[in-house]
Amino acid sequence: MKDKFLNWLNLVLVADVFFVLFAFGWFAVAVIGKTVGVPLGLDLWHSLWQPVFNPAIGILMAGAIISGIINWVSQKFIKTDNG
Numbered sequence: 001m002k003d004k005f006l007n008w009l010n011l012v013l014v015a016d017v018f019f020v021l022f023a024f025g026w027f028a029v030a031v032i033g034k035t036v037g038v039p040l041g042l043d044l045w046h047s048l049w050q051p052v053f054n055p056a057i058g059i060l061m062a063g064a065i066i067s068g069i070i071n072w073v074s075q076k077f078i079k080t081d082n083g
Contacts, residue, residue, distance in 0.1 A: 002070065002074070005070075006067065006070060006071075009063055009066065009067055010067065012059075012063065013060060013063045013064065013067065016056055016059055016060045016063070017060060019056055020053070020056055020057055020060055023045075023052075023053045023056065026041065026045055027042075027045055030042035030045050
């Protein structure tokens with residue numbers, strides 16, 4: 001059960017990493033576009049920050065922490081069982 005949960009969590013985290021990288025890339029391109037006067041969606045990006053990108057970053061951080069805690073606890077139990 002733990003392995004299945006960790007596999008699912010890792011799959012979600014990998015997808016979330018790519019989504020966050022896409023959001024960062026969009027932001028960087030939009031900022032460069034704004035600087036040169038080409039509208040590339042910076043206002044849309046800003047409107048999506050709070051409801052979409054901010055939770056995605058939070059999910060990524062929480063998932064990484066949860067995954068680390070589960071692995072740490074598993075390692076503690078394995079060391080205790082092996083003596």
